Amino acid sequence: MDSEIMLGRIKRAGWTIVEEPEEAEVIVVNTCSFIEDAADESIEMILELAQYKKAGTCQRLVVAGCLPERYREEITKQMPEVDAFLGTGAYDQIVAAVEGANPAGGCLLPDPELNPAQDKDAPRALSESHMAYLKVAEGCSRHCTYCIIPKLRGKKRSRPPQEVIVEAQNLLDAGVKELVLVAQDTTSYGNDLKPKMNLSQLIESLAGLIVSPTRLHGAHVDGDAADHAWIRVLYGHPDSIDDAFIKTVATHPNVCSYFDIPIQHVSHPILKKMGRGYTREELRRLFDKIRLQVPDAVLRTTLILGFPGETERDFETLLRFIEDIRFDHLGVFLYSDSGDLPSHAFPDHVPAEVAQERYDQLMSCQLDISAQNYQKYIGQILEVLVEEEVEERLYAGRATFQAPEVDGMTYIKTSAGQPEAKTGSFVHIKVTDAMEYDLIGDSV
Numbered sequence: 001m002d003s004e005i006m007l008g009r010i011k012r013a014g015w016t017i018v019e020e021p022e023e024a025e026v027i028v029v030n031t032c033s034f035i036e037d038a039a040d041e042s043i044e045m046i047l048e049l050a051q052y053k054k055a056g057t058c059q060r061l062v063v064a065g066c067l068p069e070r071y072r073e074e075i076t077k078q079m080p081e082v083d084a085f086l087g088t089g090a091y092d093q094i095v096a097a098v099e100g101a102n103p104a105g106g107c108l109l110p111d112p113e114l115n116p117a118q119d120k121d122a123p124r125a126l127s128e129s130h131m132a133y134l135k136v137a138e139g140c141s142r143h144c145t146y147c148i149i150p151k152l153r154g155k156k157r158s159r160p161p162q163e164v165i166v167e168a169q170n171l172l173d174a175g176v177k178e179l180v181l182v183a184q185d186t187t188s189y190g191n192d193l194k195p196k197m198n199l200s201q202l203i204e205s206l207a208g209l210i211v212s213p214t215r216l217h218g219a220h221v222d223g224d225a226a227d228h229a230w231i232r233v234l235y236g237h238p239d240s241i242d243d244a245f246i247k248t249v250a251t252h253p254n255v256c257s258y259f260d261i262p263i264q265h266v267s268h269p270i271l272k273k274m275g276r277g278y279t280r281e282e283l284r285r286l287f288d289k290i291r292l293q294v295p296d297a298v299l300r301t302t303l304i305l306g307f308p309g310e311t312e313r314d315f316e317t318l319l320r321f322i323e324d325i326r327f328d329h330l331g332v333f334l335y336s337d338s339g340d341l342p343s344h345a346f347p348d349h350v351p352a353e354v355a356q357e358r359y360d361q362l363m364s365c366q367l368d369i370s371a372q373n374y375q376k377y378i379g380q381i382l383e384v385l386v387e388e389e390v391e392e393r394l395y396a397g398r399a400t401f402q403a404p405e406v407d408g409m410t411y412i413k414t415s416a417g418q419p420e421a422k423t424g425s426f427v428h429i430k431v432t433d434a435m436e437y438d439l440i441g442d443s444v
């Protein structure tokens with residue numbers, strides 16, 4: 001999203017965006033440094049792209065985002081090949097950086113909290129035509145001890161609902177078929193606004209855009225699929241998922257019954273040290289409630305393994321919980337240490353090989369769960385959003401229970417005489433086979 005907005009601003013300033021770095025006069029790298037691996041990857045990418053200044057048309061290299069925000073002046077000294085660094089509060093200065101208006105090697109690090117999160121009219125160069133992330137807030141006011149995000153992005157600032165709605169309408173008008181609502185702590189949206197509001201109120205308004213009579217019967221509607229789009233919510237915090245949100249998801253057919261709720265762990269001593277503020281019993285009650293009120297609910301969660309002090313017993317408790325709840329989707333990270341995190345000071349850091357063994361064990365357990373869960377779809381008719389053509393008569397897409405980038409895919413087979421499945425269109429399939437993380441079916 002930040003990259004799309006920066007690209008949009010650069011385009012509006014008259015620049016042409018090229019795909020290949022060897023053709024570029026200016027290269028912009030938007031970085032992540034949430035965990036050590038991401039920071040390392042960003043650094044590798046910058047050094048690789050810096051080569052184009054020597055052997056290519058590139059005259060300027062700009063680095064934006066979390067990496068300069070986290071490592072500040074230290075990184076500027078280590079990377080003299082970079083012409084400008086922009087922190088997370090300086091995205092709006094991207095055009096000046098691209099045009100060389102700042103001093104060479106300059107590092108712009110304004111306080112992210114003082115920068116408007118994103119204005120509704122910010123031009124956006126969408127990287128996908130059929131789906132778009134829609135940021136509803138920036139920053140986070142929680143204090144998880146393993147997380148650098150509040151330091152990099154500041155306290156949570158919810159975007160005014162009118163701005164989110166205008167942006168959503170623009171995206172829908174541009175043909176987007178899936179709006180993915182995101183923030184660092186999405187389900188606590190709106191409690192910092194005046195007057196306060198909550199995420200379910202915002203979703204009600206957004207769902208109204210999609211089923212409005214204008215979109216259903218207006219002249220711009222192209223066929224029966226054009227009036228339709230999905231809304232999906234990612235990154236709910238267990239503490240802020242309220243009954244209203246669950247009811248809203250249950251009520252609106254355009255809102256995916258998809259609950260992405262990162263829990264990180266379930267062992268009480270670890271949850272306490274992580275600063276997560278809930279118990280295993282509360283989590284169990286929450287998941288039971290969701291499944292009771294939304295019978296087709298799909299649950300996704302994320303875990304951290306190898307947090308300082310995690311014992312074999314803590315891990316066993318977590319493994320039993322995963323076997324018991326049987327999440328539809330599960331993402332697992334290994335704890336990533338850094339001197340600037342409160343968790344760094346905790347005793348009993350877990351050796352990397354122990355954390356890796358636990359990871360392997362957990363993922364093997366989840367592989368079986370996922371494979372068994374997917375069996376239930378065989379023979380069902382599903383709506384699928386088409387993403388790309390893989391080969392002749394075979395397309396890749398996603399069902400409502402598969403989020404972009406993180407979950408599996410649904411493959412669509414068409415037979416001779418059936419129309420092509422266009423990217424961004426909805427098709428119906430009858431599921432014929434299920435793999436561990438993917439489904440396949442015939443277009444019907």
Ligand code: SF4
Pocket residue numbers: 140141142143144147148149150184185237
């Ligand atoms: S809620 Fe998420 S973003 Fe906020 S501090 Fe915790 S892990 Fe980080």
